Amino acid sequence: MKDFFRRxxxxxxxxxxxxxxxxxxxxxxxxCGELTYQKQFNDAxxxxxxxxYHSRISSREWIEVLADPDSFVEYDAxxxxxxxxxxxxxxxxxxxKLAATSERTGTNDVVMSGSASIEGLPFEIAACNFExxxxxxxxxxxxxxxxxxxxxxxxxxxxxxxNASGGARMxxxxxxxxxxxxxxxxxxxxxxxRQPHISLLVDPCYGGVSASYASVAxxxxxxxxxxxxxxxxxxxxxxxxxxxxPNFQTxxxxxxxxxxDAVVPRSDMRATIGRLLRLYQRPTSSxxxxxxxxxxxx
Numbered sequence: 001m002k003d004f005f006r007r008x009x010x011x012x013x014x015x016x017x018x019x020x021x022x023x024x025x026x027x028x029x030x031x032c033g034e035l036t037y038q039k040q041f042n043d044a045x046x047x048x049x050x051x052x053y054h055s056r057i058s059s060r061e062w063i064e065v066l067a068d069p070d071s072f073v074e075y076d077a078x079x080x081x082x083x084x085x086x087x088x089x090x091x092x093x094x095x096x097k098l099a100a101t102s103e104r105t106g107t108n109d110v111v112m113s114g115s116a117s118i119e120g121l122p123f124e125i126a127a128c129n130f131e132x133x134x135x136x137x138x139x140x141x142x143x144x145x146x147x148x149x150x151x152x153x154x155x156x157x158x159x160x161x162x163n164a165s166g167g168a169r170m171x172x173x174x175x176x177x178x179x180x181x182x183x184x185x186x187x188x189x190x191x192x193x194r195q196p197h198i199s200l201l202v203d204p205c206y207g208g209v210s211a212s213y214a215s216v217a218x219x220x221x222x223x224x225x226x227x228x229x230x231x232x233x234x235x236x237x238x239x240x241x242x243x244x245x246p247n248f249q250t251x252x253x254x255x256x257x258x259x260x261d262a263v264v265p266r267s268d269m270r271a272t273i274g275r276l277l278r279l280y281q282r283p284t285s286s287x288x289x290x291x292x293x294x295x296x297x298x
Contacts, residue, residue: 025037025038032053074114075115081138083095105132110133110165122155130164136171142182158276163199187213197218200269203225203227222254226251233248
């Protein structure tokens with residue numbers, strides 16, 4: 001009878017904990033480990049409120065952050081890579097890897113491209129998703145960016161590229177390397193119609209992308225703390241047999257050495273790019289030009 005009113009403690013298990021707190025309630029910062037409510041984290045554009053670490057976001061999320069609501073029209077979504085070289089590895093072949101990655105990410109390749117606007121100002125955009133095979137640059141990647149540049153030249157509007165990549169895609173060999181030159185040459189057509197290429201470098205941006213079109217833009221922006229370079233830090237140190245500075249290959253290091261134009265927090269990116277688009281707007285008449293100049297001095 002004495003045990004009748006005694007309450008037996010329930011054993012704690014991880015499964016009970018998981019049932020009480022769903023996985024999507026908290027977000028953990030990859031840099032400092034701080035836990036933040038997922039909604040708060042999303043509202044902050046996936047920037048840690050404690051250490052300001054900018055978590056990686058997908059190409060679709062970038063478009064949602066920057067473009068006016070309902071202004072984005074996607075092009076070339078049906079382009080898919082093919083196994084040009086018959087590439088195989090001990091685990092799987094290239095064709096199977098493409099199919100599995102497409103299913104996981106919901107996209108056919110790294111780049112999502114199309115037409116959009118910021119504050120009503122039109123532009124073409126080509127945004128990379130690092131989750132698709134490390135943002136590697138293959139034939140579809142190069143073709144999508146090239147088509148975006150050509151559309152921009154035809155329409156007489158700027159082009160914005162958002163660049164996150166590990167470099168050229170080894171599965172396509174020389175065909176991947178050719179995309180560096182292909183996109184760079186396409187940009188000369190944009191220059192002839194006097195429209196700018198705005199390049200945004202986000203973490204990480206390495207290899208052939210950073211060594212080609214992404215680094216020869218009219219305006220080069222980067223997110224705080226973004227890792228940028230050609231070869232990785234360890235490879236360089238082993239090659240030159242010297243220790244590199246602690247902040248080497250960061251956006252701040254590139255800004256300090258004059259290799260980019262500005263480091264812009266994600267929360268300010270839309271306003272910054274909108275301001276750049278306004279600066280590149282061409283007055284349609286002398287009266288418009290005077291109004292444009294006066295507005296610029298206010």
